[in-house]
Amino acid sequence: MSKTISVVICTNLLRKKQLRRCLLSVLCQTTQPNEVLIISHGVIDKKAFDFVRAFKLLRIIHTNAKNPAELRNIAIKLALSKIIAFIDDDAFASRMWIENILATFAKNSPAIVTGPIQASNSSNYWSKFSELLVSPISDGEQDCWFVIGANFAINKHFFLQHKLRHSIMFNYGEDNQISIAVMQAGGSIRYSQECSVFHDYRFSLKDFYVQQKNFAKYEYFLMRVQQYNYFGFLEYVRLPYLLLPIFIYRNFLLLRKVGARWMIGVLIKELSVLIGLAEGIFAWKEFYRANAVEIGKLRAQAKKLN
Structure with a gap:
């Protein structure tokens, strides 16, 4: 675990265009990740990622995982870095996302860093309301209780030390489950407005x-x-x-x-x-x-x- 930060993109392969966009946003950061793991529910056509061949530390991992919780557990085991950042495949990162995550860890030493999710497109009323509700925890930086699932990073050592894992029986709300486990273990969750990602809201x-x-x-x-x-x-x-x-x-x-x-x-x-x-x-x-x-x-x- 000598490397600085790994970025993990969990995918079910249903959003290939968004996955490509997400990967490009990660590779165009002001601070480059040490590796990027794409972890899927099924088999990915690796030829679809020929456009990033120059990035040698891209790893594509196929699994039989049933849900995002199981994919994240696999990622925690396989990632090489001290810090592991997770982003959804239908989201894409702001330009300084990694840089701001690392800065937040350096200042506060939390178990988890999370940040806001901003709409990447015009939303209908119900989706817009959900975005307004869950995303802007604060206008700056503060400790919070819950991780925002599409955008968070963990301290791998803390998770291994306390044997924390996402419970795979939760098909929804697995981010709340791991938030509670972190708090019970005495860790903190740090929210920073600067660690933002954009997310598609196209719910019917x-x-x-x-x-x-x-x-x-x-x-x-x-x-x-x-x-x-x-x-x-x-x-x-x-x-x-x-x-x-x-x-x-x-x-x-x-x-x-x-x-x-x-x-x-x-x-x-x-x-x-x-x-x-x-x-x-x-x-x-x-x-x-x-x-x-x-x-x-x-x-x-x-x-x-x-």
Whole structure:
């Protein structure tokens, strides 16, 4: 782990044009990465990357991984650098992304650095509202609780030292799961506005609804897995049922900031969250039976780290 920074692009090969754009943005940084890993769910045609042959440390890795969480675990094992930066294949990095990530690690020594995601194209109301909600944590730099999944970098030594990994049972919200694990291990998550990437927001209304519903469903599962011990809330058994009013209040505050024209985004998001939460409550027993061993491991790890 003598190298400085590895960049990992996880892909399911469904967005080849965006993947090419993402790779170019990584290779055109003011500070060059020591290596770039493209880790896929299937087999990539390596000829598609002939245009970057000069960059000798491009590694293309084929896997049978089921979801992004599993791909990221593989990347942490294989990356050679002390710092590993993750970016989605349908995102692309700002010119000083790597330089600013390294600067943030140097100043603060966090376990994770994350940053905002900016829309790369004109958005519809529901997608624009989601972008406004999740991206601008602050106007500068500060510690935060949650990683922004399409844009974050980790300290590999911290992850190996505490045996942290993304749990593969979460198809949505795996970034929240790893955020909790990092905090339980005594690490910090540092948000910097300067570590920004651009991301495509082209959700149809149906796709947005499904995404937000599943986020809420898996967030409920995550709370139950953690036995409600959510950042110091202890075992407050009613906490999962407060998800909806918490989201509504947070969105109300944002609504006051951005104006009534985004009300459609608020309504769609809250309806999605309500349905997702209900699905999570009714599906918990089945989820627990299917993942009992993995849940036991996460709970044991949480007790050990705490």
